[in-house]
Amino acid sequence: MSELPIPRRGRSSGRVTLDDVARVSGVSPITVSRTLRGARNVAPELSARVHEAVARLGYVPDVAARALASSRSSHVAVLVPSLTNALFVELLEAVQGTLMPMGFQTLIGVTHYQAAQEEALLRSYLSQRPAGLIVTGFDRSDAARRMIEDSGVPCVHVMETTPIPGIYSVGLSQHQAARAITRHLLQRGRQRIAYVAGQLDPRVMQRLQGYRQALADAGRYDPALEVLDPSPTSIALGARQFEALLARQPDVDAIFFCNDDLAQGGLLAALRHKIEVPQRVAIAGFNDLDGSDQMLPTLTTVRTPRAEIGTRATLMLAALMRGDEVTENTVDLGFELVVREST
Amino acid sequence: MSELPIPRRGRSSGRVTLDDVARVSGVSPITVSRTLRGARNVAPELSARVHEAVARLGYVPDVAARALASSRSSHVAVLVPSLTNALFVELLEAVQGTLMPMGFQTLIGVTHYQAAQEEALLRSYLSQRPAGLIVTGFDRSDAARRMIEDSGVPCVHVMETTPIPGIYSVGLSQHQAARAITRHLLQRGRQRIAYVAGQLDPRVMQRLQGYRQALADAGRYDPALEVLDPSPTSIALGARQFEALLARQPDVDAIFFCNDDLAQGGLLAALRHKIEVPQRVAIAGFNDLDGSDQMLPTLTTVRTPRAEIGTRATLMLAALMRGDEVTENTVDLGFELVVREST
DNA sequence: CTGAAAGCGCTTACAG
DNA sequence: CTGAAAGCGCTTACAG
Numbered sequence: 001m002s003e004l005p006i007p008r009r010g011r012s013s014g015r016v017t018l019d020d021v022a023r024v025s026g027v028s029p030i031t032v033s034r035t036l037r038g039a040r041n042v043a044p045e046l047s048a049r050v051h052e053a054v055a056r057l058g059y060v061p062d063v064a065a066r067a068l069a070s071s072r073s074s075h076v077a078v079l080v081p082s083l084t085n086a087l088f089v090e091l092l093e094a095v096q097g098t099l100m101p102m103g104f105q106t107l108i109g110v111t112h113y114q115a116a117q118e119e120a121l122l123r124s125y126l127s128q129r130p131a132g133l134i135v136t137g138f139d140r141s142d143a144a145r146r147m148i149e150d151s152g153v154p155c156v157h158v159m160e161t162t163p164i165p166g167i168y169s170v171g172l173s174q175h176q177a178a179r180a181i182t183r184h185l186l187q188r189g190r191q192r193i194a195y196v197a198g199q200l201d202p203r204v205m206q207r208l209q210g211y212r213q214a215l216a217d218a219g220r221y222d223p224a225l226e227v228l229d230p231s232p233t234s235i236a237l238g239a240r241q242f243e244a245l246l247a248r249q250p251d252v253d254a255i256f257f258c259n260d261d262l263a264q265g266g267l268l269a270a271l272r273h274k275i276e277v278p279q280r281v282a283i284a285g286f287n288d289l290d291g292s293d294q295m296l297p298t299l300t301t302v303r304t305p306r307a308e309i310g311t312r313a314t315l316m317l318a319a320l321m322r323g324d325e326v327t328e329n330t331v332d333l334g335f336e337l338v339v340r341e342s343t
Numbered sequence: 344m345s346e347l348p349i350p351r352r353g354r355s356s357g358r359v360t361l362d363d364v365a366r367v368s369g370v371s372p373i374t375v376s377r378t379l380r381g382a383r384n385v386a387p388e389l390s391a392r393v394h395e396a397v398a399r400l401g402y403v404p405d406v407a408a409r410a411l412a413s414s415r416s417s418h419v420a421v422l423v424p425s426l427t428n429a430l431f432v433e434l435l436e437a438v439q440g441t442l443m444p445m446g447f448q449t450l451i452g453v454t455h456y457q458a459a460q461e462e463a464l465l466r467s468y469l470s471q472r473p474a475g476l477i478v479t480g481f482d483r484s485d486a487a488r489r490m491i492e493d494s495g496v497p498c499v500h501v502m503e504t505t506p507i508p509g510i511y512s513v514g515l516s517q518h519q520a521a522r523a524i525t526r527h528l529l530q531r532g533r534q535r536i537a538y539v540a541g542q543l544d545p546r547v548m549q550r551l552q553g554y555r556q557a558l559a560d561a562g563r564y565d566p567a568l569e570v571l572d573p574s575p576t577s578i579a580l581g582a583r584q585f586e587a588l589l590a591r592q593p594d595v596d597a598i599f600f601c602n603d604d605l606a607q608g609g610l611l612a613a614l615r616h617k618i619e620v621p622q623r624v625a626i627a628g629f630n631d632l633d634g635s636d637q638m639l640p641t642l643t644t645v646r647t648p649r650a651e652i653g654t655r656a657t658l659m660l661a662a663l664m665r666g667d668e669v670t671e672n673t674v675d676l677g678f679e680l681v682v683r684e685s686t
Numbered sequence: 687c688t689g690a691a692a693g694c695g696c697t698t699a700c701a702g
Numbered sequence: 703c704t705g706a707a708a709g710c711g712c713t714t715a716c717a718g
Contacts, residue, residue, distance in 0.1 A: 374703090
C-alpha cells in the first residue's frame with residue numbers, strides 16, 4: 001500500500017515514471033503502457049490496479065519519451081493561411097476544442113498565403129512526426145504535397161472538398177455559395193453586378209467562378225465589373241475599392257465582395273458618400289463575420305460553417321489517427337444565404 | 344568521402360541520425376551534438392566538418408530525442424485569453440514570427456479568460472517541459488502561479504508590467520492609457536463621461552481605474568456612468584450598450600468604450616438612431632483595431648503596441664532561455680492617443 | 687493476456 | 703578541446 005517511488009539520483013528528473021506506476025501496481029511496465037494506451041488485451045483487474053496507481057501517483061506520461069519510442073508525437077499540426085481573417089480563428093478554436101480533450105496538442109502554423117512558408121512549416125512540423133495534420137484547401141506546391149504524402153501522416157483538408165479517393169476533406173463548395181448569392185442579387189433585379197475581391201487566394205477565385213457562372217447563365221457577364229486586387233482584405237481596402245469602382249463604373253447597381261470585411265468597408269464608404277444602399281447599389285459579402293449584422297444597412301452575406309468544419313475535420317482526423325476505416329472521405333457542410341437589408 | 348549511412352533494419356526509422364553525421368564527419372557523436380547546439384568549445388575545423396556533413400546528409404535533429412535527453416523541449420508555450428480579440432492575434436503573430444527563426448515551436452493555448460482553463464493548459468504544457476513560457480497579465484490562480492514557479496521554466500508576462508524583481512514583463516500601463524484618453528475627453532469640454540466595458544478582465548478593470556482617477560481629479564466622477572458587463576465584447580454588444588446607456592442616462596455627453604469593437608458598435612448604433620457624434624455624444628475606444636479609422640465618424644482610440652510587445656517579450660524570453668542575465672526585467676512600451684473625428 | 691529485452695536518438699556527467 | 707559510457711522514459715517486436 002505504501003511502496004511509493006523512492007527518489008532516485010543521477011540524471012533522473014524526479015518525475016513519476018511509468019516504471020513507478022508498474023512497481024506500485026505490481027505489473028510489468030508494458031502492461032502499464034498498454035493499459036494507458038487503451039489496449040483491449042489487458043485483464044480488467046490489472047487495468048484497474050494500474051489506473052488506481054496512476055491516480056495515486058499523479059502520473060503524467062512523458063510525451064517526449066512516447067514520441068521517441070513510437071516515432072509519433074501527440075501533436076497535431078494545423079496549417080491556416082491567416083489569423084487576420086476571423087474565419088480561421090473560429091476554425092482553429094473548434095479544432096483545438098475537440099483535439100485537447102482527446103489528449104492531443106495543437107501546433108498552429110500560419111502560412112500567410114505563401115507556398116514557401118507552407119513548405120517551411122511542413123518541413124519543420126513533419127520532422128516532429130505529428131500524429132496528424134490539418135491543412136487549408138488543396139492549393140500548394142508539389143513539394144509540399146509530396147512531403148505530406150511521403151510522411152504517411154494522416155491528413156485532412158479543410159474549407160474546400162474534393163471527391164478524389166484517398167484525400168480527406170471537410171468544407172463547402174465556394175463555387176456554389178458564390179453562385180447562390182449572385183443569383184440572389186439577380187433575383188433582386190440587379191443588372192450590373194460587380195465582384196470585388198482581395199487576397200485572391202484559391203477560394204476567392206473559386207467564388208469568382210461561381211459569380212461568373214451565375215452571371216453568364218443570366219446573360220449578364222461583364223469582365224469590366226470584376227475587381228481583383230491581390231492586397232490582403234481589410235475594411236479600409238473595401239472602402240477604397242468601393243470608391244474606385246463607383247468612380248469607374250457609375251452604373252454598377254450591386255457589388256458582391258469576396259469577404260465581409262471588404263463589404264463592411266464598402267458599406268461605410270457608401271455612408272460617407274451618401275450613396276444609398278441598397279437603393280442605388282446593393283452590397284453583399286461573404287462569411288458573415290462579426291459586425292455584419294450591425295452595419296447600416298445590415299449586410300447580406302453567406303454564412304460558412306467554419307466551426308462545424310473544424311469539429312468534423314478533427315473527428316475525421318481522429319478516426320484516421322486511430323487507424324479506423326473512414327469511408328466518407330469528403331464532407332460538404334454547405335452554407336447559408338443570410339439576406340439582410342443591404343440587398 | 345562516401346561513407347553514407349547504411350540503411351539499418353529493426354526499429355530504425357530510416358531517418359538520418361546524429362550518429363550518421365558523426366560517422367560521416369569522422370568525429371564522435373558528442374562533438375556533433377555540441378557543434379549543433381552552438382557550443383563554443385569545439386575546434387573550428389571539426390565544427391566545419393560537422394556542418395558540412397549535416398548539409399550533405401540533410402540531417403534534422405529529432406526534437407523528441409533531444410527533449411527526452413535534455414528534459415527540455417523546443418516548444419515555447421504562449422497563453423492568451425482569447426483569439427476573438429484581434430489584439431492577441433497580432434501579439435501571437437509577432438511572437439511566432441520571432442520564435443520560429445530561432446528554432447522554437449509555438450504552442451498556443453487559449454484560456455477563454457478562465458482560471459481553470461489556464462491551469463489545465465499549464466498542467467498539460469508544463470508536463471512537456473517547454474523551453475519557455477509567455478503568459479498574459481498577472482491575474483491567475485495561486486495554483487497556476489505555483490505551477491509556473493515550480494516548473495523553473497523561464498516565463499515572460501505580456502500586456503501589463505510590474506516592477507517586482509524576478510518577474511519578467513513587457514507591456515504598457517493600462518491605467519495610464521485609460522487616464523490619458525479620459526483626460527482628452529475632459530479637455531474637449533465633456534462633462535458626463537461614461538465608461539462602458541465588457542469582458543471585465545483585469546486590464547479592462549485597470550482601465551476603469553484610470554478612467555476613475557481622471558474623472559476624480561476633475562471632480563466629475565459619477566458611478567452611475569459606469570457600465571460593467573461581463574459578456575464578451577463584440578460590435579453587437581457595443582450597440583446594445585450604447586442604446587441602453589442613452590436610454591438610462593440621456594445627458595451623457597461622452598463614452599469611453601473599453602475596446603474598439605464595442606466602440607464601433609456604439610458608433611453604428613448612433614448612426615442608426617441619428618444621434619450625432621461627436622456633437623451630442625463623443626465616443627472613444629481602445630486598442631485601435633481594424634476598421635476604427637473607417638467608421639463614420641472615424642474613431643478616436645488608444646493604439647497599443649501589441650506587435651512590439653510580442654517581439655520584445657520573445658527576445659527577453661530568448662535571453663532567459665539562453666541563461667543570459669536579464670537586468671531590465673520590465674519593459675513599458677507605452678501607448679499612443681489617436682485622436683480622430685469621434686471626439 | 688502478460689512480460690524480458692532491446693532500442694528510439696539524443697544529452698548529461700564524468701574523464702582525460 | 704574531445705570522447706566512451708550511461709541514461710532520459712517510453713514502446714516495439716518477439717516470446718510464451
